Amino acid sequence: MDIISFHVHMDAPDTHTFTVHMHLPALGGDTLEVQLPVWTPGSYLIREYARHINTLQARNEQHVLPVEKTHKNSWKIQTAGTACVIIYSVYAFEESVRTCWLDDTRASIIPAAMFLHIPEVALPVHLHIHPYAGFSEIATALPEYQGDKWQRYAENADTLYDSPIEIGNHKTYHFDAAGIPHTFVIAGEGNYQPAKMIEDFKRIIDTEVRIFQHHPCPAYLTILQTSNTMRGGLEHMDSTSLIFKRLQFEPRESYLEFISLFAHEYFHLWNVKRLRPKALGPFAYGEENYTTSLWIAEGFTSYYDDLIVYRAGLYSEQEYLHVVEKNINQSENAPGKHVQSVAEASFDAWIKYYRQNENSDNNQVSYYVRGGVIANLLDLLIIHHSGATYCLDDVMREAYHQFYINRNTGYTEDEFREILTSFAGIDLLDFYADHIFGTKPLPLQTVFGYAGLELHNTLEQTIETDHGIVMNDRFIITSIRKNSAGEKGGLYVFDEVLAINGYRMHAGLQATLMQQMAAGETLQYMVSRAGFIQTRTITVQATDKVQYILKPAAQLTAAQQRTYAKWMYRVSEND
Numbered sequence: 337m338d339i340i341s342f343h344v345h346m347d348a349p350d351t352h353t354f355t356v357h358m359h360l361p362a363l364g365g366d367t368l369e370v371q372l373p374v375w376t377p378g379s380y381l382i383r384e385y386a387r388h389i390n391t392l393q394a395r396n397e398q399h400v401l402p403v404e405k406t407h408k409n410s411w412k413i414q415t416a417g418t419a420c421v422i423i424y425s426v427y428a429f430e431e432s433v434r435t436c437w438l439d440d441t442r443a444s445i446i447p448a449a450m451f452l453h454i455p456e457v458a459l460p461v462h463l464h465i466h467p468y469a470g471f472s473e474i475a476t477a478l479p480e481y482q483g484d485k486w487q488r489y490a491e492n493a494d495t496l497y498d499s500p501i502e503i504g505n506h507k508t509y510h511f512d513a514a515g516i517p518h519t520f521v522i523a524g525e526g527n528y529q530p531a532k533m534i535e536d537f538k539r540i541i542d543t544e545v546r547i548f549q550h551h552p553c554p555a556y557l558t559i560l561q562t563s564n565t566m567r568g569g570l571e572h573m574d575s576t577s578l579i580f581k582r583l584q585f586e587p588r589e590s591y592l593e594f595i596s597l598f599a600h601e602y603f604h605l606w607n608v609k610r611l612r613p614k615a616l617g618p619f620a621y622g623e624e625n626y627t628t629s630l631w632i633a634e635g636f637t638s639y640y641d642d643l644i645v646y647r648a649g650l651y652s653e654q655e656y657l658h659v660v661e662k663n664i665n666q667s668e669n670a671p672g673k674h675v676q677s678v679a680e681a682s683f684d685a686w687i688k689y690y691r692q693n694e695n696s697d698n699n700q701v702s703y704y705v706r707g708g709v710i711a712n713l714l715d716l717l718i719i720h721h722s723g724a725t726y727c728l729d730d731v732m733r734e735a736y737h738q739f740y741i742n743r744n745t746g747y748t749e750d751e752f753r754e755i756l757t758s759f760a761g762i763d764l765l766d767f768y769a770d771h772i773f774g775t776k777p778l779p780l781q782t783v784f785g786y787a788g789l790e791l792h793n794t795l796e797q798t799i800e801t802d803h804g805i806v807m808n809d810r811f812i813i814t815s816i817r818k819n820s821a822g823e824k825g826g827l828y829v830f831d832e833v834l835a836i837n838g839y840r841m842h843a844g845l846q847a848t849l850m851q852q853m854a855a856g857e858t859l860q861y862m863v864s865r866a867g868f869i870q871t872r873t874i875t876v877q878a879t880d881k882v883q884y885i886l887k888p889a890a891q892l893t894a895a896q897q898r899t900y901a902k903w904m905y906r907v908s909e910n911d
């Protein structure tokens with residue numbers, strides 16, 4: 337059987353450069369086109385991985401073959417119908433879960449960023465990793481090939497591209513959860529406690545399997561790399577890559593953020609890797625894959641990641657309610673909520689969410705954060721209207737079985753809405769028009785009211801103490817909030833604030849002056865702008881920001897108590 341074989345060399349890790357040999361069988365035809373993906377699934381940005389490829393050459397047994405670059409990420413080889421080998425180098429020195437890395441401590445291979453494929457030709461892939469002399473460990477969800485851990489097998493390019501590979505001297509732990517073997521590897525030092533993490537992982541996994549009542553993979557791998565500055569994760573078919581700040585595994589609050597990150601990526605095993613919008617699989621690797629549904633794929637996952645930490649017994653009820661408040665406040669305080677809907681945010685992830693700049697808060701919403709709040713509202717709507725018979729779990733389970741297990745097609749917006757509707761028992765067309773495809777204010781008071789909770793805004797009738805400007809530690813303005821006093825007074829991003837009311841700028845000056853100010857009063861800001869000294873008058877105004885706290889209503893009806901109890905998982909579920 338024809339197979340594509342890759343040999344990966346990393347002999348000089350200090351150069352951060354891999355050498356890849358791609359062996360291709362004779363496939364007929366005079367020429368062959370090979371291509372590198374421009375993005376990796378789960379991270380919706382065109383990353384142009386081909387910019388890290390250098391010195392690509394091809395040869396067959398007899399001679400060097402002519403190579404022509406035909407597109408930014410594709411090459412045409414004059415094979416004359418023979419088997420050939422393509423040899424190229426890959427520069428790898430960007431720390432993240434979406435980019436390759438090589439140094440003298442570890443090698444991380446993100447397959448979409450390294451391995452070429454032949455479009456329209458689905459061949460199995462054999463990998464042979466030749467580790468740097470100092471490396472002894474390898475972890476990947478790809479199965480071993482010929483009983484050698486350095487050789488791996490993928491049935492096609494899709495599987496290959498969904499299986500990151502960690503190489504180095506990482507620590508490896510094995511545990512069983514939900515009857516499935518799990519592997520947990522940690523690359524890098526940190527203040528973590530693996531035994532404690534594994535106990536908590538098991539609780540999270542059990543809680544998630546209970547929702548879907550099915551575990552989709554034969555085995556699961558978690559790769560954790562620790563970092564000085566970074567935090568994030570990327571979901572894959574049978575594995576995940578996590579990156580977390582190495583000294584943030586304590587105290588408890590930041591540790592639970594890590595557990596929430598694990599819960600998030602694990603939830604993706606169902607939501608997005610299998611239950612997915614139609615556009616997200618099979619993937620087009622050479623271009624953007626547009627969907628309006630990331631508010632479901634990522635927003636629902638964000639809602640569940642914290643909820644699951646609570647249900648697993650790791651957050652108290654009060655702690656969880658604070659997390660809910662935090663998410664509501666973050667969502668409500670983005671001026672972009674008046675400009676962009678969560679469906680638009682999903683569609684434009686490629687050009688907006690993944691390309692943040694100083695104006696992003698003003699012109700966009702996060703489909704993670706606002707999508708999560710919307711998931712919370714839908715959960716409460718379903719519980720309320722079904723008399724606490726159903727909740728969002730039922731929707732997720734039904735959608736997973738319908739669109740993945742039974743059909744494996746992915747869903748359209750309309751199909752997902754129909755499932756939500758069937759459990760809510762009410763028409764959701766207006767809700768979708770207003771809050772998913774529209775930018776009308778979310779019905780927070782009404783819907784949290786179903787659970788007997790009132791939102792109290794503690795910033796009501798207070799002044800905008802920062803004039804909507806954010807400064808860095810050198811007092812250079814890095815962002816200005818829409819409709820803030822700073823914007824109205826004519827301050828610009830990149831202005832350097834030199835003085836306020838004649839006082840030389842220093843840390844805390846703005847806050848000190850604002851203690852004595854009332855709305856309508858003015859301040860003089862002296863700034864340096866593009867090398868010129870200028871003065872702007874800022875008029876103090878009331879804040880349009882909110883800081884909600886959730887408070888139980890004085891008197892709860894039986895229906896409110898029932899809704900709250902179901903949401904807070906107080907109703908025992910024996911399955």
Ligand SMILES: [Zn+2]
Pocket residue numbers: 571600604633634637
């Ligand atoms: Zn996610």
